[in-house]
Amino acid sequence: LQGDVGWFKLYPATFPWLSFKYGFSQVQLVGLDEESSEFICRNTFDHPYPTTKLMWIPDTKGVYPDLLATSGDYLRVWRVGETETRLECLLNNNKNSDFCAPLTSFDWNEVDPYLLGTSSIDTTCTIWGLETGQVLGRVNLVSGHVKTQMFDLRHLEHSTIIYEDPQHHPLLRLCWNKQDPNYLATMAMDGMEVVILDVRVPCTPVARLNNHRACVNGIAWAPHSSCHICTAADDHQALIWDIQQMPRAIEDPILAYTAEGEINNVQWASTQPDWIAICYNNCLEILRV
Structure with a gap:
């Protein structure tokens, strides 16, 4: 799929x-x-x-x-x-x-x-x-843009640089925290790491989530919690992280699921937050947290 x-x-x-x-x-x-x-x-x-x-x-x-x-x-x-x-x-x-x-x-x-x-x-x-x-x-x-920039819709000619990949790799996805708009997550193309950013502290990641062993394809913040995020990757894994201890290092996820194929997308249900949907191969699965 x-x-x-x-x-x-x-x-x-x-x-x-x-x-x-x-x-x-x-x-x-x-x-x-x-x-x-x-x-x-x-x-x-x-x-x-x-x-x-x-x-x-x-x-x-x-x-x-x-x-x-x-x-x-x-x-x-x-x-x-x-x-x-x-x-x-x-x-x-x-x-x-x-x-x-x-x-x-x-x-x-x-x-x-x-x-x-x-x-x-x-x-x-x-x-x-x-x-x-x-x-x-x-x-x-x-x-070849490799930066995360924040614009004000009232003045689109000006922007604030929030993050730039150190290796100048293109950024593949960007996802804003639904409960705390100060935080967002991004990842580089073909990268195995998800970077958590705080817009109040531009250009300085507050956390790095790097337990995946292959390219990360999807990120989804929990709809009901500001400190939980799910990441999915080519290593067949969907990982849920608790980031409330930031800025201390986040070593390991709190939950993990291994699918039968490379996960290319993940979505967290907003009205039923114990459900997460993932896509891999030609399959769609719903996971219960």
Whole structure:
């Protein structure tokens, strides 16, 4: 399953699962039957380009429609119904060209769900307004960028450098602590280490998590705790860490799970925090913490 998985924010047993078939891709919405411990496919729809990320609208109170965003060639927002899923809008910031710069990832603003931010292989980060479908801001980064920078949406021309990899390796993922916004985690491409950063102390990691024995592919902060984080890697392991003793060194994880293949993604359920989803090979598994 070389794609992405994302938990539905409101109903803990519903989340999308990406599947590929013969040159095109599909997104499956599956639920978990707790009595039989079996997955149930609730909906399937075609996606014109392999997705790099899937994410439900951050709506724990059920105020908004059931919207699912996907990134690939463009950013698409889908309206999910009981029996069908239809495209709500397609956000394209290069309408004057027949070519697109595929998106590598995106994130949905949890404070204001009408804002989404995307990153692209053309080294731009774009802020979108969901209501208008218009670009609200854009940041152009230098090719080969190896830094973590923090921008203020009100003044995108200025930024603060939070971290730079000592070996100047590109940074693969970035994940913000859901309970304490002072902390974020990042990792370098092909790296076996996850770095914990404090935005109040730029350029100085407060912790390094380095028990993996192969490339780290995924990181997920606990939705209910500011001091727990899960990491997943090519060594088949998903590790949960307790970082509350920072800045003292974090030697070992508190929990570990070994899968039957290289884990390429991990997500922690926000409404049922004792569930973690992982992807490896062509499999999706739910782990109970």
